[in-house]
Amino acid sequence: MKKNNRENTESEFQDNVVAIKRVTKVVKGGRNMRFSALVVVGDGNGRVGAGLGKAAEIPDAIRKGKEAAEKHLVNVSINEAGSINHDIIGKHTGATVLLKKAPEGTGIIAGGPARSVCELAGIRNIRTKSLGSSNKQNVVLATIDALSQLKNPEDVARLRGKSVDEIKGGM
DSSP states (O other), rough: HHHHHHHHHTTTSEEOOOOOOEEEETTEEEEEEEEEEEEEOOOSEEEEEEEEEEEEHHHHHHHHHHHHHSSSSEEEOOOOOBSSSSSSSETTTEEEEEEEETTTTTTTEOHHHHHHHHHHTTTOOOEEEEEEEOOOOHHHHHHHHHHHHHHHHHHHHHHHOOOHHHTTOOO
């Protein structure tokens, strides 16, 4: 009964399987084959997360990855043009991702792992560049790190004790 209630609440998020890998553990009796799934979830309205699930079967690994992603959601501030408010760099281990704001009509210019994170976060216009490692898991986590560091002008103005117009520089 609890499971049905949980499944109904999960429907608010869209999910995207970024990578599925077969992993092997060598034991005394031979090799244990399992699957690892990297899943990104988001509501398309400023919340996004990523999770890694491992299981003996692919559907179970995807389900576990989705559950892990929903536990680690971050909020993203998106401006009226459907882009981010300022340029930012995110890092995770060897991967570095540069996110640049873009005007309306640009679209999502991003590689595979970063693109899925931006789409599920609800960003419509952005330019990204992946630097360093091209490992999918690290690129996804670096993108989420960058998105979690974003600040909106209202918060910055409140912290500095100024108006939003002073922060934006009369744009």
